[in-house]
Amino acid sequence: MATRKINSTYTRNESTIIECDLTYAVYMIGGRWKLLILSKLEGKTLRFGELKKAFPYITERMLTLQLKALEQDGLVKRTVYAEVPPRVEYELTEVARELEPILKMLSTWGNKQRSMTTMK
Amino acid sequence: MATRKINSTYTRNESTIIECDLTYAVYMIGGRWKLLILSKLEGKTLRFGELKKAFPYITERMLTLQLKALEQDGLVKRTVYAEVPPRVEYELTEVARELEPILKMLSTWGNKQRSMTTMK
DNA sequence: TATGGTACGAACAAATATGTAAGTAATGGC
DNA sequence: GCCATTACTTACATATTTGTTCGTACCATA
Incomplete structure (x- = not known):
């Protein structure tokens, strides 16, 4: 997100990663x-403050940054209401909802994987 | 992997992330x-040098680190042959193979998602 | 004795990601 | 005027990730 030296290997390699659908x-x-944010928004519309309360340890800065990134990537829809104090609501987009079943499988896999690793 | 201040918020929040099966x-x-490494190993057994050739831009250090992490997490099996020059082979584990169909779905989703974001 | 190939390891540097602390705009109610 | 509320923003500090460069052990072979 920040400015970055375009010619660095870091950037070139990032391109490599983004070219692959999977790593992208x-x-x-x-x-x-x-x-965590995406999960929390499943089937709900939540305000900024509600999300913040959902994750006691996240900082406002981080929440803002992540939400902004999610919005840019089209995973979250942001609605601002012209009120004072301000009200901003966040909800999942269609694409994000399509992701849900996949994430559910990933979660199941993670659980199994974790238990196997822990067993050792 | 490196030593880290245990009481930092950074660490505490990492714990939060690891507790969730999905984020884990x-x-x-x-x-x-x-x-990329996991994909490359699908259905194959490859030597360190072969993996390196597969990704021209990865450094040996990075490849070593990632393989070590994958091995620790039980996703990759490492076999050392007592030869000179050394020969080390890497292959997917059972758990990693169970991940493949999920990754395929993720990839498909990524492709669709990318085209939607690019269209704007 | 010198050399070459393989799979790393270590010290250092650059870049990004995350966290901390403080401040801001707007307005309705006191 | 003063304060409280909400959703941020900014400057700075810390932690991690990734990349760069050089070096090493091993032994068969020249």
């Missing part, structure tokens, strides 16, 4: 909070 | 190269 997809839902 | 799963396949 994971890049989009990666990061520390995005999946 | 994505954490495990996250990072820049892991998914």
